[in-house]
Amino acid sequence: MERDRTLQALAIHTERIHDDPVWARLRSLLDVMSRRSIRATFFVYPFRAIVAGREEVALERVNRLREEGHEIGQHTHFYAGEAIEKPNKVVDLSDDNVRCCLERDYRWLKRIAPPRGFTSGGWIVPEALYPALAERAFDYDCSSRSLVIKAGDAGYAAWLERPEVRRFGEHSLWLLPTTHTLKQMLRLPRWAGLPGAPRRARYRLVYFHDYDLLRWAVYVAAMQIVRFSGIRMTCGQVAAAIVDAKGGLNDC
Ligand SMILES: [Zn+2]
Numbered sequence: 001m002e003r004d005r006t007l008q009a010l011a012i013h014t015e016r017i018h019d020d021p022v023w024a025r026l027r028s029l030l031d032v033m034s035r036r037s038i039r040a041t042f043f044v045y046p047f048r049a050i051v052a053g054r055e056e057v058a059l060e061r062v063n064r065l066r067e068e069g070h071e072i073g074q075h076t077h078f079y080a081g082e083a084i085e086k087p088n089k090v091v092d093l094s095d096d097n098v099r100c101c102l103e104r105d106y107r108w109l110k111r112i113a114p115p116r117g118f119t120s121g122g123w124i125v126p127e128a129l130y131p132a133l134a135e136r137a138f139d140y141d142c143s144s145r146s147l148v149i150k151a152g153d154a155g156y157a158a159w160l161e162r163p164e165v166r167r168f169g170e171h172s173l174w175l176l177p178t179t180h181t182l183k184q185m186l187r188l189p190r191w192a193g194l195p196g197a198p199r200r201a202r203y204r205l206v207y208f209h210d211y212d213l214l215r216w217a218v219y220v221a222a223m224q225i226v227r228f229s230g231i232r233m234t235c236g237q238v239a240a241a242i243v244d245a246k247g248g249l250n251d252c
Pocket of ligand 1: 209
């Protein structure tokens with residue numbers, strides 16, 4: 001089926017939904033999306049709102065995203081303690097801190113609905129991450145990148161050109177690599193293939209951060225993508241379609 005061959009989703013890393021200027025920009029994008037029945041996945045990092053004392057505002061806004069049909073995923077940075085802004089922030093990738101940050105954000109998001117998808121802050125994939133996601137029954141993770149996206153710390157990076165599955169006991173966790181920034185999507189809209197699927201099957205996952213909408217160029221690019229790219233699925237729908245298309249296929 002056509003929908004199984006062309007799988008593309010929009011991932012919005014949502015860190016500052018509690019800031020009114022960010023919300024205003026997001027709202028105008030959401031209005032266009034809703035008129036065109038476009039759904040996206042908002043990977044929410046709730047801890048910034050908590051530290052800023054604006055968590056109820058964030059909760060109400062994230063709930064609205066969900067009511068408008070978008071998927072709510074989890075986005076977590078592994079900073080030590082409450083110092084999460086430059087220049088004081090320090091990344092702590094000890095197993096204890098990774099698990100503690102994951103659990104804190106997961107609990108907050110569970111007040112809305114348990115998230116099924118995850119993306120790591122700074123593309124960092126510490127050893128404890130995938131097992132911890134599997135324990136919480138996450139279906140998929142988008143922290144891996146195709147080589148197109150080179151930003152961030154290379155130390156704990158996971159590079160992947162196309163989706164693949166990892167098994168943790170009985171649980172399957174799908175790794176859906178993030179393949180494009182907005183700019184790359186506009187300039188270099190290439191596709192990735194899908195493993196074990198017919199040759200015409202193709203995949204891509206475009207991302208941006210909510211606070212980057214405050215930059216005019218990013219806001220315009222995001223508007224162009226929602227208007228003209230044909231992207232309308234959530235990452236969760238893409239993950240489900242891959243599982244369907246593969247119909248219990250072999251591991252890849
Ligand atoms: Zn982020």
